[in-house]
Amino acid sequence: MISYSYMDSVENKIKNGETLDENEIVYLYDSASLRDLGRLARSITDEISGNRVSFVSNLILNYTNICNVRCHFCAFYRKQTDSDAYTLSVDGVVDEIKKYYEPYGIKQLLIQGGVNSFLDLSYYTELFQRIKKEFPRLGIHGLSTSELHFISLKAHIPVKDLLIKLRESGLETIPGAGGEILDGSVRKRMGRPEESGRQWLEIMEEAHKLGIHTSATMMFGHLETSMDKAHHMLSILELQKKYHGFLSFTPWNFEPGNTELAKEGYKYRSGGVSVLKNIAIARIVFNKDLPVIQSSWLTNGMQMAQMAILFGANDWGGTIYDEKVIPATGKQVGNLRKDYIINSIKQLNMIPVERDNMYRAIKTY
Template sequence: MPNHWSPIVEKAIYEEQLSPRDIEELFKADLWELGSAAEYLTRKYFGNVVTFIPNMILNYTNVCVIACRFCAFYRLPGHPEAYTLSAEEALRRVMAIDREFGIRQVLIQGGINPELDIEYYERLFKALKAKLPHVAIHGLSPIEIDYLARKHRMSYRETLDRLRESGMDTLAGGGGEILVDRVRKIIAPHKIDTDTWLNIMETAHKMGIMSNATMMYGHVETISDQAEHLYRIIELQKRTHGFLSFTAWNFEPGNSELTREVTYPLTSVTLLRMVAVARLVFKNILPNIQSSWLTNGLDVAQLTLKFGANDFGGTLYEERVIPATGLKMLVLTRDSIIGMIKDLRLIPAERDNWYKIVKVYN
């Protein structure tokens, strides 16, 4: 550990409370100093262990009426490319992936499809639990919870309770993007606002339903907006301790409406800075920071493990949202993740949905 840090990095390491302005200042610090400080904290909390989970993404529908300007995946109802899987077809896909690769988690992601009601999700979750009790359901996001609550005139609590009763284990962190309403109005004008997203997360946490936090950067937001986003997440985490992990990824312009204004994705260096700052802000209060290989590629994801990330994320078999942007999608196996972690002389460990280690590959 260096003898001397810059004042803002030293403050981040030793003081729990950082203001949005402090976080903004951190973003402007020297990248290598941020990386070494984040690495210092990560090794202090986790030793040399890096976790990952064998999982798949179930994109059960691409029909969505929210029409986010950054999304290339959605199709409006009636579009010739629109699809929705029946609960039976969705179950078949998950069972096929589990047979081939062996998974511990299915991440269920789709869109706001007006044809689907809460009974669809209850059927799907119950079918998955009946056939694959060893696979955790990490599903939906505050956006679907808000939609289902309004559709069925239920409270968020009732909606979450019905989904949990039918098998949902944890709530996904989608729809967070940037938790600043000025930005949300530009990139996703029909999406729930910041307070609603945070309120649904807080409701879930208080019910004992854990979730993850996310961030999509690199579009129309400023550094000040990025700082505000991290601040809102850590403030909620201090109240509830309900976030299991944090994942940041960059906006991928290809094929989406927002591409006209944001032509190129930000460089990989931005992800390293984002992960390092997140570690310095979250410390061990929100302990697990994912590497985010999906949009940034494997080399950079590997590098984030030396910049504050302690979790490689998942294998993500079957993911369809990123390929819709035109980006080529890798098939990542358990063995390739283990190899990449070992290449850094770190210790790979397979985890479950709740970040508990189930197997160490030493």
């Protein structure tokens, strides 16, 4: 039994800017009290951003649901032959953005879909060029590492050259999608290629070397152990210390509805304690090296997003209009407009700060 003094030593390491080791992170997951985690996490966030909480006017656009990876935790993907399979044309994507860009002041476009073997590199370069032409104030936050890896293979070019071409076409940042849990054995059980965790890190590193900023994520509440999560975060932290290319980190919980993992027995989503614990531990582990921890309201709901702020998160995430991936699990999330986010942050006696895709402040409310 580890005594409370062990938590004292963890706190001292954090205050001195030292990196926790894997066993200390496992201790935080398995033995530390939620109260202690929240207190320490929020104290770190107070030093980083005080009582300011950022958010972005965001549009999530899923340009295709055709995917040849077929992850066991995903209910969104379809085969080309499925009756509800779709791929938006470039004009179709533009038409969709037009519905929201001016009316809602959209600043960030999170665009991703599936690993669609019917699409060539030219689809993406034409798409991004057109988006930047039509919507010049929109930051394109696009494509998972899985999509990028496949596009590079199909185009017969290295990932580095692909990223350069996409940046020239208008891509600004890369989301953390595809991170899940980086351990190869866990990924294999989730229906992912065993090497895809290593590929995620390699593609992120290529992006950071080029000066392209990215986000990082972790999906919890399924097959993973506390040690798996410790290794996941330490791998991201190691890369962050080299390039400081990650803009934010979002821990989000597995949604089991309509997925293969649910059929295998993983039927229940994580509860509130687990959600808050993952938020707090992420803040503690990344400390000031990765200043932004996102609350991920999309899978956790509005009230839990507010609690996440109290447990160390300092970014709400973004507005939502007709997102399709989470609803595919059967969980209805609806739309979330800017005024709802502002009010939810103010209810915490905190200051809402609207940001752009690069986390630069636009307006304080």
